[in-house]
Amino acid sequence: xxxxxxxxxxxxxxLLSFVVVSPLAPLGDGAEFGADAWPSHVTLVPPxxxxxxxxETAQSVLDxxxxxxxxxTVAMDRERFGRHGRxxxxxxxxxxxxxxxxxxxxxxxxxxxxxPFDPRHVLSGFRPHVSRVxxxxxxxxxxxxLDSVALVSRGTGAERGLRxxxxxxSLTS
Numbered sequence: 001x002x003x004x005x006x007x008x009x010x011x012x013x014x015l016l017s018f019v020v021v022s023p024l025a026p027l028g029d030g031a032e033f034g035a036d037a038w039p040s041h042v043t044l045v046p047p048x049x050x051x052x053x054x055x056e057t058a059q060s061v062l063d064x065x066x067x068x069x070x071x072x073t074v075a076m077d078r079e080r081f082g083r084h085g086r087x088x089x090x091x092x093x094x095x096x097x098x099x100x101x102x103x104x105x106x107x108x109x110x111x112x113x114x115x116p117f118d119p120r121h122v123l124s125g126f127r128p129h130v131s132r133v134x135x136x137x138x139x140x141x142x143x144x145x146l147d148s149v150a151l152v153s154r155g156t157g158a159e160r161g162l163r164x165x166x167x168x169x170s171l172t173s
Contacts, residue, residue, distance in 0.1 A: 015114060016054055017154040018166065020045035020061060020105050022146035024130065024138075031165045035154075038163065040136055042092065042128055042146060045105045046121045047154060048113040054153060057112055058167035061151045064108035065169045070147040071097045073128070075138035081129065090137050092128040092144055102126050105149070147171050 025039035033039065050057045074093045081087045092098070106122055119125055130137045130144065138144050149169045155162035 015049050015051070016057070017047055017049050017156065018054075018057055018109075019043060019047045019152050019154060020109065021150050021152060023148060023150050023168075024144065024146075027148075027150055027165055027168060029165055029168045031168075033163050035161045035163055038131070038133060040130060040133070041150075042130055042144070044102050044149065045109045046117060048109055048117065049115065050109075050112045051114055052112045054151075054166045057109075058151050060108045060112060061105065061149065061167060062169055064104045065149050065171060068101055068104075068149075068171050069097075070145055070171045071095065071101060072143055072145045073098055075130070075140050075142045075144055077140055078132075079129070081127075081131075088132040089129040090132060090140060092130065094126070094128055098128055098146070099126065101146075101149075102128070 021041040021043050023039055023041045025041070027039055027041075052060070073095045076091045076093055079089050079091055081089050103123065106117065110117065121127075148171060150165050151167045151169075153164045153166045155164070
């Protein structure tokens with residue numbers, strides 16, 4: 001059962017916030033989880049607010065993924081990211097296919113984004129990684145395969161802490 005898209009008080013569609021990831025754990029269309037309970041994933045496009053409805057944003061991501069095959073890279077080093085280095089991550093080797101996927105998805109998202117992306121996190125600032133939540137995630141030296149892409153909506157208002165998979169796209173093999 002699909003949920004209606006959120007609306008503002010005046011009946012106008014609300015602006016929706018999304019992030020594009022490659023899940024490393026099983027995840028399906030419509031799956032929901034808390035902002036503090038993300039399954040293991042690689043962020044491909046950082047959070048953005050879209051001018052478009054969820055269905056149009058999902059179609060844009062789907063179109064960008066056409067012809068993309070699964071990508072295998074290698075977990076490299078353990079590092080600390082985020083404000084004050086509070087987030088434990090394992091960086092991934094930025095193989096050309098992964099960098100290209102990031103750039104392609106970023107271009108698609110940028111056409112719909114309300115504001116430009118922070119250059120510290122995109123293109124030459126893109127540092128592919130897996131956050132180590134509760135000690136999970138790949139170990140340095142292990143292969144990591146990205147075989148799907150998920151457009152995840154970020155809740156607003158009363159659902160601020162909720163994340164919902166708006167569209168899961170399997171990469172063709």
